[in-house]
Amino acid sequence: MTQVIRPPYLKGSVTEDDFRSPEQASADEFKNVFRNHPGGVALITADDGNGPVALTATSVFSISVDPPLLGFSASAISSSTPTLLQADTVVVHFLTDENLAVAKLGATSGIDRFADTSIWGRLETGEPYFHGVKTWVRGEIVSRLETAGGILHVVRGLSTSIAEGPAEDDSNPIAYVNRTWHALTQGSSLPAN
Template identity: 40%
Template structure:
């Protein structure tokens, strides 16, 4: 009589992690994810869940996530380019890296594709108009009342920003319907300690410290 098969161990059931080769163009755009989990789905997995969440539910969940507001500027072929972004994050201290994501359909993407450097401005609560302006389509975002100049290295700089970093774009990775960008910080500036501008549930606001712990 044959022995019944033993159930697979937790280690055996875990999908292995593998490196997935992918080509890239001259600007570092990867056409495949660098790392992917491979292997069959665990027994009993709901097929509907494996197909992904409903887009509307996904948006509703992340509308609850408060994020700092920035304006990213760079030099384009025809002049300065800028846009409002809430996806900027500190990625690494050594080396100093930041990340941000941009929709593949963004009007700023062609400039980001070929740019060498960007300037990320961390907005304060008093710069809500700036955030609105750089998120509005079809306007000259650098026209008055926007006050800007150029750094000695040529990048456009918003002169009213109390905190900003200049960074070199090092990686551009295709991720779903967005592009993930990783940049190395070359220069950093901070001025007065001001209240930050925060985006939450489709609205701008700021942070108020609680008296209770």
């Protein structure tokens, strides 16, 4: 099992105060900066043996291609975090406008995200995944870093499912900007020059 890494300059449990400084942006200022910074939308699923969990995230990012590493963060108060801390593997689903209902499902608190058994199943390796999502990465959690209010997870890609090219697929990636879902269409691209 992967251990949670605590930055060496911190003693004991990490708290929000460990990251505070007299000179720092206010919480509202920081939220306003990121409110208008688009984030790609992904759904992360895992099962530690006690049942599947899912959460929608805009924090997924590529770390390297060789080895194939990606990262994502999850809030310490997310109902999925206890499972993510115990799970060895996850499936990171990269969502398109065809998957908006799945994005909303993973973002809704207090519901059974796996109640509708017709929309999800298990990979041969046991991880829960959603059938309608064409692009995903199944990965092993290789590192965790405790942060103020959450955990940063580093995942090594073990296998992938990739959607066919744009000619065969009319779906568009979802971005989340200013608390609103957006589809990135061909018309949204900017000229190269």
